[in-house]
Amino acid sequence: MKIVEIREQTIPISSSIRNAYIDFSKMTLSLVAVITDVMRDGKPVVGYGFNSNGRYGQGKLMRERFIPRVLEAEPDSLIDESGNNLDPHKIWAAMFTNEKPGGHGERSVAIGTIDMAVWDAVAKIEGKPLFQLLADRYGNGTPDREVFVYAAGGYYYPGQDFSKLKDEMRTYIDRGYTVVKKKIGGGSLDEDLRRIDAVLSVLQDGQKLAVDANGRFDLDTAIQYAKALSQYDLFWYEEAGDPLDFELQATLRNYYDKPMATGENLFSMQDARNLIRYGGMRADRDYLQFDCALSYGLVEYLRTLDMLHQHGWSRSRCIPHGGHQMSLNIAAGLGLGGNESYPDLFQPFGGFPDGVKVHNGHVTLPDLPGIGFEGKSDLYVHMQALSS
The missing domain is CATH 3.30.390.10 (Enolase-like, N-terminal domain)
Known part of the structure; x- marks a missing residue:
């Protein structure tokens, strides 16, 4: 072999x-x-x-x-x-x-x-499906095939207005998502608040909005946004400052008592550990977004999960970045809190196997061998071309 x-x-x-x-x-x-x-x-x-x-x-x-x-x-x-x-x-x-x-x-x-x-x-x-293999080797043997997913979108693009932003978010809600995400920090605070209001106007009870600054802010701006965002019941306030500025993240908790999220741009167990040690993250409400595809893979992610356990964190506080099927399998097999999803972006690499639908903010993983790429026809055609 x-x-x-x-x-x-x-x-x-x-x-x-x-x-x-x-x-x-x-x-x-x-x-x-x-x-x-x-x-x-x-x-x-x-x-x-x-x-x-x-x-x-x-x-x-x-x-x-x-x-x-x-x-x-x-x-x-x-x-x-x-x-x-x-x-x-x-x-x-x-x-x-x-x-x-x-x-x-x-x-x-x-x-x-x-x-x-x-x-x-x-x-x-x-x-075996990867989620079953992971549950057998590193879990309790029983995977949770129903995985929470949220719809990441709300990017800035030429010609976008509030009407188009609302239409985009409606399509996610119509497809079964209960949490949607939009970008902030690409314009003024006033503009971002109006964009938030526009999205919230199309959400119903039980549906939430997350916002993502992609590490854009310095401390003063992060605090300014935190104070303004506190008026809303957001799912989270994501990556306010540079991913390695743990002091900024730790300080921000003094100005924002609702959930925050970060970690997608930390690429090792050691960097993740520094976030937990020095970043002021709160295990009862905050979320960790480490992405195995960017951070040395699942071998390193298993080390990161062990480190989190040692520091009193539940795996359920992990909702990885990336929107790929690998993290879906890890979530199902190892009990993570869910996974990001890009319903319309970065195709054909984002999304789910054919026929998998979002229901009440969750997807059920099908019984496919490995990660399940063969079940996503528009993606598998590229994979098959590479290996043939």
Whole structure:
């Protein structure tokens, strides 16, 4: 049993949208196929992965460092103790060979993308959905296939007005979402408050709005927004300041007593631990958005979950960024609080397998092997083209 080839393709996911910090006019991602010599139904088992939006494709790093290390490793050194499957932890260690600690920027995305494909292959070799494999190995054996999801949107784009913003949010509500998210910080505070009012005007009882500043604010601006946002019953106030400015986040809690969220731009267990130690996050109300696809993959995410447990945090406070099926499987298998969703953006990489609908803010994961990419036809056509 061995990995015979790892392929990467850099794909554009460009869009005219922008948040408070970046636009997506030249955004790319890496699509990866891990091809094994294990045969199922007369075909080799192939695991697939891709990185989340907001960080560019990392093909050069993969091709120069991480893919060669896996392929050059002794195949038996990458097999689990049973001898019947690949070991994601050993493969991760092979990728990280000769890497210094610290500096968790772009390489964490490269490793995390390959790691996703490895887990997809491992679950397929075992003949299980990834959520069931995770529940068996790291949970109580019983996954919760109903996962909370919220609709991320409300970006800034040319020609957008309040009417178009409200129409966008109505489409999410009509599709079964109960929580929607919009961007703030891309204009003035007054403009953002009017945009919030516009969205709230289309929400009904039991439906909520989250807002996301994408790390745009300095402390004074973050506080100014906090005071203004306190008049609303928001689902959360997300990533007010720079993701590594833990003092800003800790100070902000003194001005905003409602839920806050951050963590999507922290790419290691160590950075996540620093947020918990020094960022003033409150385990009874705040949310953590660490995204395995950007932060060294599920192997590292498991370390992060262990760290959170040691600090008294429930897994249910984790709602990952990214809107991909990998985190959906982790949420179902390991008991996270839910997952982000992009109903209309970054397609075909966002969304759910064909036929999966949102009902009362939740989706039910189908019984598909691995991560379930084969059940999403518009995405699988790209994956199949890469591996064929």
